[in-house]
Amino acid sequence: MGKDSQHYYGKHGTPHKYDPTFKGPIYNRGCTDVICCVLLFLAIVGYVAVGIIAWTHGDPRKVIYPTDSRGQFCGQKGTKNENKPFLFYFNIVKCASPLVLLEFQCPTPQICVKQCPDHFLTFLNARHSRDFDYYKQFCVPGFQNNKGVPEVLRDEECPAVIIPSKPLAQRCFPAIHANKGVLMVGNETTYDNGHGIRKNITELVEGAKKANMVLEARQLAMQIFEDYTVSWYWIVIGLVIAMVLSLLFIVLLRFLAGIMVWVMIVMVILVLGYGIFHCYMEYSRLRGEAGSDISLVDLGFQTDLRVYLHLRQTWMAFMIILSILEVVIILLLIFLRKRILIAIALIKEASRAVGHVMCSILYPLVTFFLLCLCIAYWASTAVFLSTSNVAVYKIFDDTSCPLLGKTCNPETFPSVNESRQCPNGRCQFAFYGGESTYHRALLGLQIFNVFMFFWLANFVLALGQVTLAGAFASYYWAMNKPDDMPAFPLFSAFSRALRYHTGSLAFGSLILAIVQIIRVILEYLDQRLKAAQNKFAKFLMVCLKCCFWCLEKFIKFLNRNAYIMIAVYGTNFCTSARNAFFLLMRNIIRVAVLDKVTDFLFLLGKLLIVGSVGILAFFFFTHRIRIVQDTAPPLNYYWVPILTVIIGSYMIAHGFFSVYGMCVDTLFLCFCEDLERNDGSQERPYFMSPELRHILLSSQAGKQEEE
Numbered sequence: 001m002g003k004d005s006q007h008y009y010g011k012h013g014t015p016h017k018y019d020p021t022f023k024g025p026i027y028n029r030g031c032t033d034v035i036c037c038v039l040l041f042l043a044i045v046g047y048v049a050v051g052i053i054a055w056t057h058g059d060p061r062k063v064i065y066p067t068d069s070r071g072q073f074c075g076q077k078g079t080k081n082e083n084k085p086f087l088f089y090f091n092i093v094k095c096a097s098p099l100v101l102l103e104f105q106c107p108t109p110q111i112c113v114k115q116c117p118d119h120f121l122t123f124l125n126a127r128h129s130r131d132f133d134y135y136k137q138f139c140v141p142g143f144q145n146n147k148g149v150p151e152v153l154r155d156e157e158c159p160a161v162i163i164p165s166k167p168l169a170q171r172c173f174p175a176i177h178a179n180k181g182v183l184m185v186g187n188e189t190t191y192d193n194g195h196g197i198r199k200n201i202t203e204l205v206e207g208a209k210k211a212n213m214v215l216e217a218r219q220l221a222m223q224i225f226e227d228y229t230v231s232w233y234w235i236v237i238g239l240v241i242a243m244v245l246s247l248l249f250i251v252l253l254r255f256l257a258g259i260m261v262w263v264m265i266v267m268v269i270l271v272l273g274y275g276i277f278h279c280y281m282e283y284s285r286l287r288g289e290a291g292s293d294i295s296l297v298d299l300g301f302q303t304d305l306r307v308y309l310h311l312r313q314t315w316m317a318f319m320i321i322l323s324i325l326e327v328v329i330i331l332l333l334i335f336l337r338k339r340i341l342i343a344i345a346l347i348k349e350a351s352r353a354v355g356h357v358m359c360s361i362l363y364p365l366v367t368f369f370l371l372c373l374c375i376a377y378w379a380s381t382a383v384f385l386s387t388s389n390v391a392v393y394k395i396f397d398d399t400s401c402p403l404l405g406k407t408c409n410p411e412t413f414p415s416v417n418e419s420r421q422c423p424n425g426r427c428q429f430a431f432y433g434g435e436s437t438y439h440r441a442l443l444g445l446q447i448f449n450v451f452m453f454f455w456l457a458n459f460v461l462a463l464g465q466v467t468l469a470g471a472f473a474s475y476y477w478a479m480n481k482p483d484d485m486p487a488f489p490l491f492s493a494f495s496r497a498l499r500y501h502t503g504s505l506a507f508g509s510l511i512l513a514i515v516q517i518i519r520v521i522l523e524y525l526d527q528r529l530k531a532a533q534n535k536f537a538k539f540l541m542v543c544l545k546c547c548f549w550c551l552e553k554f555i556k557f558l559n560r561n562a563y564i565m566i567a568v569y570g571t572n573f574c575t576s577a578r579n580a581f582f583l584l585m586r587n588i589i590r591v592a593v594l595d596k597v598t599d600f601l602f603l604l605g606k607l608l609i610v611g612s613v614g615i616l617a618f619f620f621f622t623h624r625i626r627i628v629q630d631t632a633p634p635l636n637y638y639w640v641p642i643l644t645v646i647i648g649s650y651m652i653a654h655g656f657f658s659v660y661g662m663c664v665d666t667l668f669l670c671f672c673e674d675l676e677r678n679d680g681s682q683e684r685p686y687f688m689s690p691e692l693r694h695i696l697l698s699s700q701a702g703k704q705e706e707e
Helices: 002-011 035-055 092-096 100-101 121-125 132-136 149-154 195-257 255-286 304-309 312-335 336-358 358-386 417-421 441-477 489-500 502-528 535-569 575-585 586-620 640-678 690-706
Strands: 086-089 110-113 164-170 173-175 174-180 182-185 389-397 426-433
Touching: 002 149, 002 417, 002 640, 035 358, 035 441, 035 502, 100 441, 121 132, 121 149, 132 502, 149 502, 164 389, 173 426, 174 389, 255 312, 255 336, 255 586, 304 312, 312 336, 336 358, 336 586, 336 690, 358 441, 358 489, 441 489, 441 502, 441 535, 441 640, 489 502, 489 535, 502 575, 535 575, 535 640, 575 586, 575 640
Parallel strands: 086 173
Antiparallel strands: 086 110, 164 173, 174 182, 389 426
């Protein structure tokens, strides 16, 4: 047994020996990973420089207000487009490109118009008819009808065809609708005029089918935005209720840990049971209603998700999912009942620690504020970078011209020397972008922007973990609690983390950010390769995505425990990560039994809060209940505020429970260290509380007797 033990410890490091001078987090420590600290500082300076450059070149008004091909805003007062509030696209099909979402511009000529087209008309038909004055308003400003039809369409001075359109966000989009399963534009049923136009219209409608998904997505986005504008007040109230419930739960957990855990377990089971009952009642209510037996496959994808709630199959699927979840939780509770008792003891100890460091409950607000700053800077920089592109015009000529392909200015081209060198040349719209070094580097700057967001966000989370770990470690390693604790344990831990370990936090967050940016690039490549039929490439992509997902989870787990060791011992990141990993490997059974069971209990607490607030939001926004005399506002999709409240409630609950989670992880690592350093004698007493020592050591002794 002794040889096996020595061999085991040899594989997973050497246990810490008894040190009479060790009293918890070391105060006399030095700076760690200075190189990474300098690297982070330089990266932040570069990030600020990128933001300044983007703010200089970009114009976020392009996201809100439409602009024509010359960069002029439509409907803006004091300009020649003041009475032209709508933007008209010559070829809407080109807007179906995914790059439109990145650049906020379609690669087609665009003009500001007074109104969107209300009927179908081709340039060829309108040329020699009384409708030409109507058609002319959709040509470029200053258009002179002195060219042939091919020259006009070649120079893109007029669109080849206009179709019935409707304004959406001040932009003219085709009025596409389905009639008996056939996609139609406006009310037109035939487009053949005997001049070969039918082929062009067929191509346009086929292209419109491709663009339809983008148009529906934009329309859906606008309707969702409208729902937020009328329901934001109630969403905030729902999130405040979630915050109050989370805070109340945490406070009650401080004084009634055991009772609250069992109440939480029972309430989760009851909430899931009610969900199953409600799904069954809806399933029974729809029996016999017309159209309720249509399958989800036959219905297909619908942007109005309320349609699915009128199908019996939808409620059957919900009922099956909730039933499986209910059974899984009950089975886990049955098989883990003894482990739950041990986990409750650990949660009680964590409650005492949180009680002595009460300000730790409010620390997630600091993390939330810093994350909001990171998100705001990233989002604003991304918008400014995306709106930095300008319309590029180049010289086109069907004859030999020495300046062919050179950039030009359409307003001054007729009067400059270039027009004399190319008499038949024309200054025509080419693309959106730019030919400067800045414009060529836009994609790289966007990637750098995303990478820095990951790095800084992970750094903020790491700072919070080290701060909380240092505060809770001060509690554990105090022999006489709380007399031996520092006066301000949270502030002391925060100042130590920033003063000595900024480099270590930057190192750990850098590794995680690299893995995350690789996952983003893989997702981008996967979207680009979806049309490919290479099965091996798809298989390889799935394997890579799975491997990097697992790697990210492992790095997060390792970093979390490494930060605890940094908070306690003040060592660099690599040393702390190695010591934490070996310590966990030497106590792998305890990790599986205690740490994960407490995570499971905290997950139940989050589900309880989210489920309670979610059910309340569902009844309110579906007009099942009324608060005082106010009722829910009319919505396009009532699931928009409900999902927002549910997701926001989970984030709020996760923020509060993360304090307890970090406390449990810190106490658990300190407990493992305590067992290796001390033996419980008068010369080497344990630092753990008597209650925790009784539960953990007695359960360990009982398990050894069973073996």
